[in-house]
Amino acid sequence: MSKALLDVRGLSKSYATGRGRLELFRELSFEVAEGEMVAIVGESGAGKSSLLHLLAALDKPDAGEVYLDAIRVDQLSLREQAEFRNRQIGYVWQFHYLLPEFTAEENVAMPLLARGTARPEAISAARRWLSEVELGDRFSHRTGELSGGEQQRVSLARALVTQPRLLFADEPTGDLDNRTGDVVFSLIQRLHKAHGLTSVLVTHNLEFAGRCDRILRLRNGGLRPAN
Amino acid sequence: MDGERVRFELFIAARYLRAKRRQAVIGIITGISVAGVAAGVMSLIIALAITNGMQRDLQDRLLSSTAHVDLMRIASDGISDWQTLLARLKKLPHVTAAAPGLYGQVLVSRGAKSGGALIKGVIPADERTVSGLLQQVNQGSASALEKQGPIAVPPIVIGKDLAETIGAAVGDTVLVTSPQGGLTPIGIVPKYQRYSVVGIFHSGFYQYDSTYTFMRLADAQRLFSEPDLISVISFKVDDLYKANEIGRQIEAAAGPGFQTTNWMEQNRELFRALKLEQIVTFIVLGLIVCVAALNILIALTMMVMEKTKDIAVLMSFGVRADQVRRIFLFQGLLISVLGTAIGLVLGYGLSVFGGHYRFPLDASVYSIDHLPFAPSITDGLLVSAVSLGVSLLATLYPSTSAARVLPAEALRYE
Numbered sequence A: 001m002s003k004a005l006l007d008v009r010g011l012s013k014s015y016a017t018g019r020g021r022l023e024l025f026r027e028l029s030f031e032v033a034e035g036e037m038v039a040i041v042g043e044s045g046a047g048k049s050s051l052l053h054l055l056a057a058l059d060k061p062d063a064g065e066v067y068l069d070a071i072r073v074d075q076l077s078l079r080e081q082a083e084f085r086n087r088q089i090g091y092v093w094q095f096h097y098l099l100p101e102f103t104a105e106e107n108v109a110m111p112l113l114a115r116g117t118a119r120p121e122a123i124s125a126a127r128r129w130l131s132e133v134e135l136g137d138r139f140s141h142r143t144g145e146l147s148g149g150e151q152q153r154v155s156l157a158r159a160l161v162t163q164p165r166l167l168f169a170d171e172p173t174g175d176l177d178n179r180t181g182d183v184v185f186s187l188i189q190r191l192h193k194a195h196g197l198t199s200v201l202v203t204h205n206l207e208f209a210g211r212c213d214r215i216l217r218l219r220n221g222g223l224r225p226a227n
Numbered sequence B: 001m002d003g004e005r006v007r008f009e010l011f012i013a014a015r016y017l018r019a020k021r022r023q024a025v026i027g028i029i030t031g032i033s034v035a036g037v038a039a040g041v042m043s044l045i046i047a048l049a050i051t052n053g054m055q056r057d058l059q060d061r062l063l064s065s066t067a068h069v070d071l072m073r074i075a076s077d078g079i080s081d082w083q084t085l086l087a088r089l090k091k092l093p094h095v096t097a098a099a100p101g102l103y104g105q106v107l108v109s110r111g112a113k114s115g116g117a118l119i120k121g122v123i124p125a126d127e128r129t130v131s132g133l134l135q136q137v138n139q140g141s142a143s144a145l146e147k148q149g150p151i152a153v154p155p156i157v158i159g160k161d162l163a164e165t166i167g168a169a170v171g172d173t174v175l176v177t178s179p180q181g182g183l184t185p186i187g188i189v190p191k192y193q194r195y196s197v198v199g200i201f202h203s204g205f206y207q208y209d210s211t212y213t214f215m216r217l218a219d220a221q222r223l224f225s226e227p228d229l230i231s232v233i234s235f236k237v238d239d240l241y242k243a244n245e246i247g248r249q250i251e252a253a254a255g256p257g258f259q260t261t262n263w264m265e266q267n268r269e270l271f272r273a274l275k276l277e278q279i280v281t282f283i284v285l286g287l288i289v290c291v292a293a294l295n296i297l298i299a300l301t302m303m304v305m306e307k308t309k310d311i312a313v314l315m316s317f318g319v320r321a322d323q324v325r326r327i328f329l330f331q332g333l334l335i336s337v338l339g340t341a342i343g344l345v346l347g348y349g350l351s352v353f354g355g356h357y358r359f360p361l362d363a364s365v366y367s368i369d370h371l372p373f374a375p376s377i378t379d380g381l382l383v384s385a386v387s388l389g390v391s392l393l394a395t396l397y398p399s400t401s402a403a404r405v406l407p408a409e410a411l412r413y414e
């Protein structure tokens, strides 16, 4: 196995709620190797999404360290967090979260435009990725004119257009029916292999989880390999 | 903040403004904001053009009626040997004309009606070079004042308002009573003299039309028993706005015991009132712009609330908080720039149109027969700056709250 790209050590997270502190997990440690596709499973409310937020610099842990290669993710400033999310990672949510005012190719080009890439360059990269997710004929469609599966594929293209080192997906098929979900998951799997990605996926679907290199189960504040 | 880096923010802002939205009310408020800014800017441009026009017109007419600088004795003891002095002062630099005058307070009456008046004994040919009042005689004529030698019932020219007060018309005889009469054994007694009204002038200034009364210098000297004295030398100068300095130079040349006043000092209250009026107009109409800015605030605040999830999505793929702030700041500015541009075009367009069309006014009320428009570039710049500045303030709250969105929070639940 190649070296660890993502290295998590002693990660703890809790939330202050109306009825005291809610501890999600304590002292989680795990690694994800370069090129690996890891599934995280667990019951609803176990803290899977919260964990992904910490890894993706969308939130900060109470304690512990997160490394992406040499980058100390948990200690980034707000500005560096934004830079990190733009340059190092791609994120796919359960819902497509496309911006309705923009066309498919504009949505995909957005992360590049945000970092100052010239529009023609950003758009042509967006078109390449739309073709990769088999939407080569939908460049200028508004997102509202696309089906649920197509929308999720556009959001996958948006996550990958920056050529991130790590792809996070939080129940990417959770909002889709089985057949469509299968299409999207297969696409993720294919792109993961084709582009040598490193991916961390949260899923409730054990069949999809089984198709990953490794499954980790989040339960009772701990993360253990599932068999 | 170079062009390259803000292009993204402008792109998003412009699209957000144009897009059809889920909440139609935001689009409506946005439209109202644009219209409000436009209305405010337009009203300001037009109102300022009119007050400028009024002020310019008033100043023009004032200056055509009054001398620029008046020289007199501090002790009010009259100027003797005035011919020599006048000839000398006339040659001063910046002085373009000079005229002698003997002024005095009198009562002018006809039958039972009377009115106070300021006699100006003048030499018409000279007087015309420093004041236009004698050219503004529109009933009868001032030419009788040019005659030389004694006349049994000497000629007099009075103003329109005085004529109305005492009910005098051209050809009528009026009685002028001077308190500075002759000294008699029973003390100073008023002196009476009958004059024939040969002309009535109308300058449009009540102060002049109700009190100024012209007669020949020699007749005035006889009335006030001042043989060959005058009280004032009036000057026209080549630079209106240097009247102060030129006045001081004239004082110095005239020697000790003399002082000058100028048109600005004499009409200070008038110009101060006009300036005040302009400021009040600006503030009142500026409130329209403030209300429009309030609309911008509401539209943007609602937009931020509607777009909280989208803002979080932008942030999730690396859009920074300061970029988010600029997206909404630009939206406010776009609304404001659009409204201001429309307002400027309409305001200047209507001002120019109004200037050509000459909206009629009731001259007896406004002392001017059409609405004057004098649009100025500086006003346009000032109004635009105020409009953009106020709108910028209105974007502060919404853009700051947009920049504070926490992506993980906003995207947690659908």
Ligand SMILES: Nc1ncnc2c1ncn2[C@@H]1O[C@H](COP(=O)(O)OP(=O)(O)OP(=O)(O)O)[C@@H](O)[C@H]1O
Pocket (backbone or CB within 6 Å): A015, A016, A017, A022, A024, A042, A043, A044, A045, A046, A047, A048, A049, A050, A051, B412
């Ligand atoms: N900001 C917060 N404040 C308080 N509690 C929170 C906060 N965010 C999450 N939680 C709680 O933390 C727990 C874990 O939430 P999380 O979304 O990570 O679970 P999850 O494993 O992704 O669940 P699901 O499978 O339903 O998506 C939940 O009980 C949630 O209510």
Ligand SMILES: [Mg+2]
Pocket (backbone or CB within 6 Å): A048, A049, A050, A170
């Ligand atoms: Mg979740």
